[in-house]
Amino acid sequence: MTDTRRAIPTFHEQDEQTIRRLRRAERGKNIVGEEESEEEFQDMEERSTNPPEGGANNNPQQRRVLASYTFANARHYGSSILSPNVNANNFELKPQLITLVQNNCSFGGGPLEDPNQHLSTFLRICDTVKSNGVHPDIYKLLLFPFSLRDKAIQWLETFPKESINTWDNLVSKFLAKFYPSQRIIRLKTEVQTFTQMDAENLYEAWERYKALLRKCPPEMFTEWDKLQNFYEGLTLKAQEALDHSAGGSLQLMKTVEEAQNFIDMVANNQYFFAHQRQRQPSQRKGVLELERVDTILAQHKVMQ
Incomplete structure (x- = not known):
């Protein structure tokens, strides 16, 4: 005996597009109990556009218009140096220390500037600052951008956000740029x-x-x-x-x-x-020359 009852198809729970089509068809037939309120329909539309976190999403990727690629994204802005984690609760980069670096250790990347001398001066300043529980490289990473200006600071900003995470990495990039093999x-x-x-x-x-x-x-x-x-x-x-x-x-x-x-x-x-001769009157030139010769001879005898 043939079953004349119409089989009810089974659909995937998250196939919202198929569900909406069936709902519209049922509403068109005016079947009692199958009407869908406007609020329920809007809620279903919102769920299909923004699926809940953790749930499967089989819908194609949302359309993205061309103009959206020109919009600024705040996630891309920030220092190229990753801020290190500091375990000390009382850690603070004091403004006086920043001012000391800016006034006494400033490098602009010019052809006549010496990157070696800049690093030596910068490290000498950093060696004067010590805090319990704070690694010395933390001060170096945080202070180094304040020691740059002009072309040098522009060069540092060309790196992606937080792409430099160690002091050795920063020094290597700095020397490769301003201290090339040539x-x-x-x-x-x-x-x-x-x-x-x-x-x-x-x-x-x-x-x-x-x-x-x-x-x-x-x-x-x-x-x-x-x-x-x-x-x-x-x-x-x-x-x-x-x-x-x-x-x-x-x-x-x-x-x-x-x-x-x-x-x-x-x-x-x-x-x-030489400076002693410049300070003395010209009439004592002969006396100073004799004193200079006597001093050199005396030093020579002591060394022998």
């Missing part, structure tokens, strides 16, 4: 080809040479290379004066550390006597 090679060449100028005394040559070394990476030259480059760049007269003061030969009589201290002492003495 600049390092040029500085290395300047040190290796250093030459004392004709009108330059030992003190001036030594200070200029040390200024070149400070611009180079610390591991570029050994201590022996530094002294050897300087000695070979001196004039023959300056080499003879150093050898004589060293007791015959700077190369044979002094170790690396002793030679460096010895050159410092001779250069500083020369600087001292």
Whole structure:
């Protein structure tokens, strides 16, 4: 016997589109009990557009018009440096510390500015600040943006939000930008080809040479290379004066550390006597020259 009753189809619980179509069909037939209030229909429309959290959503992705791609999104704004977590409850970045960095350690990224010197000055300031339970790198990460200006701060802002999360990562990116390999090679060449100028005394040559070394990476030259480059760049007269003061030969009589201290002492003495001559009246020039010679001879006897 054939069952003439019409089978009632079963639909998925979340297939709102099919449910709405059937509801409209039932309302069109004016079947009692199948009418749907306008509020229920609107509620179903809202659920289909905004499904509840955690529920399955089989509907296609919501349409997005072209203009929406130009809208600003607040989630993309903020510092490129991730703010570190601080366990100390009393931690505070004081305005006086920020002002100290801005007034004494400012780097703009210009071609004549020294990124090595900037980092040295910045770290020296950060080393003066210590707090219990606060890692030193936290101060460095939070303070470093305040030490930049002009092109340098614009460069820092080009990185995505919170993409820099360690101090080592920040330093690596900073040196790669403002201390490229071409600049390092040029500085290395300047040190290796250093030459004392004709009108330059030992003190001036030594200070200029040390200024070149400070611009180079610390591991570029050994201590022996530094002294050897300087000695070979001196004039023959300056080499003879150093050898004589060293007791015959700077190369044979002094170790690396002793030679460096010895050159410092001779250069500083020369600087001292040069300023002493400038302060004294011209009529005492002959007396001062004799005193200078006697002092050098006395120092030479003491060293021997």
